[in-house]
Amino acid sequence: MAARRVVVTGVGVTAPGGIGAKGFWDLLSTGRTATRGITFFDPSAFRSRVAAEIDFDPEAHGLSPQEIRRMDRAAQLAVVSAREAVADSGLEPGELDPYRVGVTIGSAVGATMGLDQEYRVVSDGGRHELVDHTYAVPHLYDFLVPSSFAAEVAWAVGAEGPSTVVSTGCTSGLDSVGHAVELIREGSADVMVAGASDAPISPITLACFDAIKATTPRNDDPEHASRPFDGTRNGFVLGEGSAVFVLEELEAARRRGAHVYAEIAGYASRCNAFHMTGLRPDGLEMAEAITVALDEARLNPEDIDYINAHGSGTKQNDRHETAAFKKSLGDHAYRTPVSSIKSMVGHSLGAIGSIEIAASVLAMEHGVVPPTANLHTPDPECDLDYVPLTARQWTTDAVLSVGSGFGGFQSAMVLARPDRRSA
Known part of the structure; x- marks a missing residue:
């Protein structure tokens, strides 16, 4: 029996400089940069003070106040991207067998921003070694466990099949999609909502990369600080973002007349x-x-x-x-x-x-x-x-x-x- 061929039929992106796949592509195709000085907190104590931040308003992008309170920023980005990908695919979740729809989400550092923020609260800005947990948000456990990302996306798209978080460092976004492809090929799912999300622009992340001098100290020129393959490069620029895809078997996509972006070959x-x-x-x-x-x-x-x-x-x-x-x-x-x-x-x-x-x-x-x-x-x-x-x-x-x-x-x-x- 021939192996099932897996294709991309929906794309959702929440990235610096362009929220949504169209805005993202507009940025890339015009060669504009979305790197700037960090605005999320005061970065003056750090060696590298530039990043690619997203101007993201979760409520404007369809998240309810309860969802915003419950989810770390990275989970919010993933859910917004997943909703865009499903809408782009033309699939009607109510017409699918939910047990045949799965989710894989990649993340390297999980709910870094949420954990960093809550530690500051429960420790009163780091002044108390013995923290007071009563000051923490009720959903702090979800910040601690990255599996919450996949759960949030699954709830958002009505998926009740395989649900997984893949965390392999900076290859997580490739590996999560690769895992989803295998689940379809082996017959464990017919449709996978797969991608990755990270929102790491926080003091703890900056401190870690400062320590090994991996990030650029080119703070006086943030727009031109990221210089891959250039002889004057001196480290990467930290960013944040999410991209999620709808993956399905090729023949099923053709039968329903779906637009096929590409096969993951x-x-x-x-x-x-x-x-x-x-x-x-x-x-x-x-x-x-x-x-x-x-x-x-x-x-x-x-x-x-x-x-x-x-x-x-x-x-x-x-x-x-x-x-x-x-x-x-x-x-x-x-x-x-x-x-x-x-x-x-x-x-x-x-x-x-x-x-x-x-x-x-x-x-x-x-x-x-x-x-x-x-x-x-x-x-x-x-x-x-x-x-x-x-x-x-x-x-x-x-x-x-x-x-x-x-x-x-x-x-x-x-x-x-x-x-x-x-x-």
Whole structure:
């Protein structure tokens, strides 16, 4: 029996500079940046004081006062994105068997903002070592347990099938979608609402990245602070956001006349078992993940039209990725446009993999490759076509999207037009 083929039929995005898939794509296609000085709290004590924040009003985006009180910001972003994705898919939840609809949500740091805020309250601004729990919100347990994210999305879309949170650091957004694909392929679900969400812009997160000097100290020029593949880059810009998709079996989508954005044709993940935060320069594990994803997709390296890079803007990552593309794609790597949207929307940790999947399917939809903003001085060791500054008209029938995360996680996903590959 042929394996079930899984396609994207709905897209929802809540990201810096553009809430909703249309606003998000407008930002990317025009090469604008959404990075700025941090406004959520006073960042003056920190080394890096820039971020990509979302101007997000949960009530204006359909959340009730009770939902706002109950949910951490990251859960709110996920629910808003999920509702958009379901509406975009044209599915009527009431017409589906709820036990055949599942949810997978990725997150690296869970309810960081909610926990940070509540700790300040119960400790009276950190003055009391023995905290007073009576000052905490009634739903503090939901902040502590990231599984609440999947539960909130499931309630919002009426899903009563498999419900999972995937937390694999900065590859969570790719891995959660990859897990959802497998659930459909194996027959455990017919429809999956899958994606990721993180809202990490908080003092504790800034302190952690300051300690290892991973984030940029370019505080005097926030708009141009994120510089993937540029010789002057000096760390990533923290971001926040969410992207959620409706995934379903290809033939079922065709029977109901759904709009198909792309097929998730191949996916693989590897771990380098090398260092918690370090990467070897040869890119071997990422190259292996890419090769396995291509094999699963039954595509050759020459079939890839565009690479949506992890492109964090750290020297070790950008060089590691460049080596991985050359190792896995060979000479075709030099002919393939590569870009990093983190130059525009920052690095939202576990959410970014799903946000980059959204960028990839929209690039296919519009025949446009988003640019790498702020790329003025190419690093000689990063010598591929990184689409500097300006979006490019480009036929994109097959896209490779990759992610790299602390802990050594390396993930790759191949998205293709269903007619690009045989059953």
